[in-house]
Amino acid sequence: MTQIKELESKVQELVMLLEASKQLNSNLEMGEVLQSILLQMVQVVGAEAGTLWVVDQERKMIRVEAAYGPSSSNILNIELAIDEGIVGKVIGSGEAQLIENVAIHPNWANRVDHSSGFVTKSMITVPLTVKGRVIGALQLLNKKNIAFFSEQDISLAVALANQSALALHNSQMYDELQRMLLSMIRTLAKVLDARDPYTAGHSERVAKYSLWIAEALGYDTPTCEELYKAALLHDIGKIGIPDDILRKPDRLTNDEYDAIKRHTIIGADILSNIEPKGAMVHAIQIAMSHHERLNGSGYPHGLIGEDIPFFARIVGVADAFDAMTTARSYSKGASFASGVEELLRCKDTLFDSRVVDAFAGILQGCDFKIDQYEAHQGRGYHL
Amino acid sequence: MTQIKELESKVQELVMLLEASKQLNSNLEMGEVLQSILLQMVQVVGAEAGTLWVVDQERKMIRVEAAYGPSSSNILNIELAIDEGIVGKVIGSGEAQLIENVAIHPNWANRVDHSSGFVTKSMITVPLTVKGRVIGALQLLNKKNIAFFSEQDISLAVALANQSALALHNSQMYDELQRMLLSMIRTLAKVLDARDPYTAGHSERVAKYSLWIAEALGYDTPTCEELYKAALLHDIGKIGIPDDILRKPDRLTNDEYDAIKRHTIIGADILSNIEPKGAMVHAIQIAMSHHERLNGSGYPHGLIGEDIPFFARIVGVADAFDAMTTARSYSKGASFASGVEELLRCKDTLFDSRVVDAFAGILQGCDFKIDQYEAHQGRGYHL
Numbered sequence: 026m027t028q029i030k031e032l033e034s035k036v037q038e039l040v041m042l043l044e045a046s047k048q049l050n051s052n053l054e055m056g057e058v059l060q061s062i063l064l065q066m067v068q069v070v071g072a073e074a075g076t077l078w079v080v081d082q083e084r085k086m087i088r089v090e091a092a093y094g095p096s097s098s099n100i101l102n103i104e105l106a107i108d109e110g111i112v113g114k115v116i117g118s119g120e121a122q123l124i125e126n127v128a129i130h131p132n133w134a135n136r137v138d139h140s141s142g143f144v145t146k147s148m149i150t151v152p153l154t155v156k157g158r159v160i161g162a163l164q165l166l167n168k169k170n171i172a173f174f175s176e177q178d179i180s181l182a183v184a185l186a187n188q189s190a191l192a193l194h195n196s197q198m199y200d201e202l203q204r205m206l207l208s209m210i211r212t213l214a215k216v217l218d219a220r221d222p223y224t225a226g227h228s229e230r231v232a233k234y235s236l237w238i239a240e241a242l243g244y245d246t247p248t249c250e251e252l253y254k255a256a257l258l259h260d261i262g263k264i265g266i267p268d269d270i271l272r273k274p275d276r277l278t279n280d281e282y283d284a285i286k287r288h289t290i291i292g293a294d295i296l297s298n299i300e301p302k303g304a305m306v307h308a309i310q311i312a313m314s315h316h317e318r319l320n321g322s323g324y325p326h327g328l329i330g331e332d333i334p335f336f337a338r339i340v341g342v343a344d345a346f347d348a349m350t351t352a353r354s355y356s357k358g359a360s361f362a363s364g365v366e367e368l369l370r371c372k373d374t375l376f377d378s379r380v381v382d383a384f385a386g387i388l389q390g391c392d393f394k395i396d397q398y399e400a401h402q403g404r405g406y407h408l
Numbered sequence: 409m410t411q412i413k414e415l416e417s418k419v420q421e422l423v424m425l426l427e428a429s430k431q432l433n434s435n436l437e438m439g440e441v442l443q444s445i446l447l448q449m450v451q452v453v454g455a456e457a458g459t460l461w462v463v464d465q466e467r468k469m470i471r472v473e474a475a476y477g478p479s480s481s482n483i484l485n486i487e488l489a490i491d492e493g494i495v496g497k498v499i500g501s502g503e504a505q506l507i508e509n510v511a512i513h514p515n516w517a518n519r520v521d522h523s524s525g526f527v528t529k530s531m532i533t534v535p536l537t538v539k540g541r542v543i544g545a546l547q548l549l550n551k552k553n554i555a556f557f558s559e560q561d562i563s564l565a566v567a568l569a570n571q572s573a574l575a576l577h578n579s580q581m582y583d584e585l586q587r588m589l590l591s592m593i594r595t596l597a598k599v600l601d602a603r604d605p606y607t608a609g610h611s612e613r614v615a616k617y618s619l620w621i622a623e624a625l626g627y628d629t630p631t632c633e634e635l636y637k638a639a640l641l642h643d644i645g646k647i648g649i650p651d652d653i654l655r656k657p658d659r660l661t662n663d664e665y666d667a668i669k670r671h672t673i674i675g676a677d678i679l680s681n682i683e684p685k686g687a688m689v690h691a692i693q694i695a696m697s698h699h700e701r702l703n704g705s706g707y708p709h710g711l712i713g714e715d716i717p718f719f720a721r722i723v724g725v726a727d728a729f730d731a732m733t734t735a736r737s738y739s740k741g742a743s744f745a746s747g748v749e750e751l752l753r754c755k756d757t758l759f760d761s762r763v764v765d766a767f768a769g770i771l772q773g774c775d776f777k778i779d780q781y782e783a784h785q786g787r788g789y790h791l
Contacts, residue, residue, distance in 0.1 A: 028412055029411060029412060029415065032412065032415035032416060032418075032419060033415060035415075035419050036415060036418050036419055036422065039419065039422035039423065039426060040422065042426055043422060043425055043426055043429065043567075043571075046426065046429045046430075046433075046571065047429075047570060047571060047574065049433075050429075050432075050433050050571070050574045050575065050578065051574055053578050053581055053582070184426075187430060188426075188429065188430060188433070191430065191433045191434055192433065195433065195436050195578060195582075198436055198582065199436070199578075199581065199582055199585065201684055201687070202582065202585045202586060202589065203585065204683050204684060205589060205682065205683060205684065205687060206585065206588060206589050206592070208681065208682045208683040209589070209592060209593070209682055210592070211681075212678060212679075212681045212682055213596060215681070216647055216648070216678055217647075219648075220647075264599050264600075264603075264647075265599070265602075267651050268650055268651040268652070269651070269652075295595060295599055296595075298591065298594075298595045298598070299588065299591045299592055299595055300587050300588060300590075300591040301584055301587060301588065304584070304588060
């Protein structure tokens with residue numbers, strides 16, 4: 026009968042682990058994976074609180090990337106040296122550790138408790154190991170209801186830590202690739218803008234304004250981020266415009282102006298080479314149509330009203346505003362206030378009224394003044 | 409006693425599933441994930457053979473992306489319409505299916521057996537479903553030793569299919585991002601080359617030659633792919649050279665030639681903006697040093713021998729060869745044979761002898777003639 030009980034509890038434990046593993050791997054986005062790892066672990070082992078530490082190999086530090094339990098917000102982003110405290114020892118040795126009474130343990134870095142106000146009694150610390158490399162650690166604090174953990178809890182934690190480490194590692198690989206793609210797009214935009222001294226930082230500012238507008242209009246984060254990246258590339262077609270036209274300080278001839286207008290078509294054409302096609306739809310529309318205007322006076326196709334893709338209308342407003350408010354060869358650049366006035370004046374004729382109203386609302390909010398200033402100077406962005 | 413046996417077998421099954429889930433998620437590379445899913449499934453359920461079908465939503469087709477068992481190589485890449493055969497029905501309905509005797513089943517698309525020569529008796533087909541969307545299916549053929557599957561086998565297959573689907577989905581997301589990054593780099597290189605009519609397709613050819621050389625020197629696939637991507641960007645610094653110098657048909661003045669030489673430093677500088685830094689080390693070295701020569705006669709730093717990073721020596725040879733063998737404003741371009749002769753003549757003075765020997769070996773091998781020709785024409789690459 027005891028054997029049946031034991032087997033039943035083993036089955037229950039394994040079912041729990043299997044379900045947890047499914048949850049862990051149901052996403053690649055770093056933030057969600059971190060939360061999921063911690064939550065699964067706290068639930069499976071039955072802890073009062075938990076912290077997930079991630080190793081920053083370059084800086085030789087470890088940082089709390091997720092925290093669960095009372096006063097968890099106080100310990101988020103706390104950093105320790107890579108060999109500091111109990112967690113540092115576990116990361117160094119790769120061995121899980123159960124501490125019955127933390128208070129009397131020599132390695133206890135009690136400044137974490139100090140910061141959080143939480144009183145740690147019993148603690149399990151398990152390393153997150155992938156292919157022999159420790160990439161983080163999980164700390165589980167105080168067994169629910171009875172305060173102290175058992176040996177069985179630690180073996181459960183180790184089993185789940187193996188699954189968690191893989192999920193974290195996959196998410197880190199994905200995150201790295203995403204950051205690489207973003208920084209490649211930003212670098213490309215920056216380099217292209219730099220061909221013309223008057224447009225330095227232009228693409229980055231337009232992308233940032235577009236992002237603000239989309240946020241104000243209530244788009245979700247993935248959509249806002251996609252728009253930001255797409256907006257960075259709105260002028261990529263200028264790569265196909267010769268220097269002597271692009272940088273000409275004097276008035277352009279009609280032929281030269283026609284050549285400049287072609288940057289929209291060239292840009293859309295360049296972007297349509299990028300795989301997978303599905304991911305580039307908005308970027309292509311934006312490159313093609315950010316100079317279209319509601320009343321049909323824009324280029325390259327003279328589209329009218331709703332025929333202009335909405336994201337292109339957003340970037341069109343951001344682009345026009347930046348052109349007005351930065352110095353050009355022919356003007357020293359209007360103030361933000363007059364830029365907004367001009368947008369409002371052309372609402373419904375040239376520019377989409379929802380977009381203009383959203384942008385005007387942002388720029389009139391005083392909280393944004395410093396950001397605006399930074400934006401205007403073309404520095405200080407971190408998406 | 410029966411209850412203990414049942415519980416024991418349940419524990420065994422769950423342990424197997426948990427271990428399988430760990431294997432499934434230990435990688436993000438598509439090829440390895442596909443193999444791993446199939447292998448885990450075949451082993452866990454105990455099948456004689458298995459096929460992993462993946463849905464191609466755009467083309468409304470399903471394709472065998474991995475196969476296990478006798479004559480598996482014959483069915484790899486076989487395609488069916490998305491609703492064809494038993495697998496099409498399972499993908500359409502999202503419901504797993506156990507067929508005791510395939511031969512008499514009305515939906516059996518026996519042209520797959522025809523192609524493989526394998527005789528299917530009993531078959532389990534399970535959908536791979538992620539967040540309600542069917543992204544593929546697994547077919548398990550003939551229970552080992554006893555030929556026919558049971559209801560228990562199908563429930564095991566379904567449990568593992570849930571884990572497999574997540575692993576496949578994650579791998580697809582990662583793959584998509586990788587393809588996007590690669591096609592962005594290739595598009596960028598192509599667009600930059602197009603600024604000068606004499607260098608159209610240059611970066612792509614140099615990258616391909618560099619890849620061949622690295623393969624011949626025995627580098628592993630990830631390293632070869634990294635070199636390919638890095639080599640695509642070797643001339644990115646030319647973005648900073650004005651049109652009138654870059655496209656000048658006449659002889660360059662000393663000052664103009666100095667400006668051209670700066671593309672190496674500009675390129676390294678641009679690439680050092682890209683995150684994460686670790687991933688760009690080779691690309692930066694290649695951009696900086698692909699014009700260095702063994703005897704110190706190169707630029708920008710006049711590095712000597714081993715001081716020139718090895719990958720920059722590879723790209724240096726590929727770059728010099730392409731410059732010799734394509735038409736320029738000042739020459740109609742040498743034949744491949746005279747290009748190789750020239751490389752061999754400058755071995756050990758300008759070019760690394762291992763690199764030159766490897767490249768000469770490739771170009772003299774007759775199997776490469778068509779590829780060479782395509783390369784020379786600047787088309788036909790798919791990494």
